[in-house]
Amino acid sequence: MNNIIEFFKNLQHEMKIQDTDHQASPRFWTVGHYKWERVADGCGDRWSVFDANNAEVYDAELFRKDFLSKLEVMKSDGLSEEEILEEWGLSDESYALDDLKYSIDDDYEFCEWYKNYIDEDIDIFEEAKVHHCNNDAFFLTKSECQKHIDANHYHYLEPHTYARTLFRCPTMEKLMGIIEETDWNKVKL
Template sequence: MNQDIQFLKELQNELRTQDIDSQAAPRFWTVGDYEWVEAREENAERYSVYLPYIAESYVLDDYLEEIKEDSTLSKEALTELKKEDFDDPIEWIQKYIDEEAELIPERKVHIVRPDTMFLTKEEAKRHIKLNKHHYTSEAHTYAMTAWRAPKVERLLNILESFDWKSIETSK
């Protein structure tokens, strides 16, 4: 029981003193990250190429760099790829790799990773550090407000304001 009370006291102190990241109470932390999603061409930040023959997608620029090292390509294909006036990668890919290949315009969007909820920012940071293999290198703590959640609000208010001395003196 004393360990639980000590835990609650320490949690109370952390809740009272942590940075609130401009969020109203009640607040909690999640993992924010980024992912690439299909976009309209005018909003594209990059392109990926989809190769139906092998049912795979690759970031176009990375794919073109990797393919230059492919020893199975014909000399003609490599020569054309390395030309200075090379300006239509999808046409080249369709000619030499997969005739049904498609370019996919993409943009990077911020997301809140599912199944993440932490009472403290420090706990969220620790989670990201210990589980970085599940996230991109841009993963970060992301504060959120539990808007219109009266039970969450009441619980966090109790945790932040409970007078622990009141139970110590009543023994």
């Protein structure tokens, strides 16, 4: 039973000294992070590619760089332009590599080239990086939230602690008040 009292003493101490992150009491922390979301053309932060064959979405810049890297490997392996075109199933379209030269530095133009010559089933669209709060995580202390982020950062894009106020939650306000105001040295179990 002393473990329970010690737990509440430590929790109380941390709740009293931690940064409030400018949130009113009662407050809690959750994980703030970002997600890429599809937006209207002209409103995005990046171009993305949906590959229907693999049911995957790729950042267009990485998609372009990966393809061009594979092209360089083919060239360094000594493949001729004709052999490269044949490898891609483009032996009837000898101008495909010439067209690629004009779109090599632009993500959107490259993806259009790829769609025209390699895979017509890809979809090219813009995405914006949008802030989200985890609604399935609730931490009474900022440090506990940070420990969760440190252990699970790979599940999130740019994770950070995010303080929120328990607005109009009288039961939680009372419970947190009990934790923060009780003299745990006088409590006997």
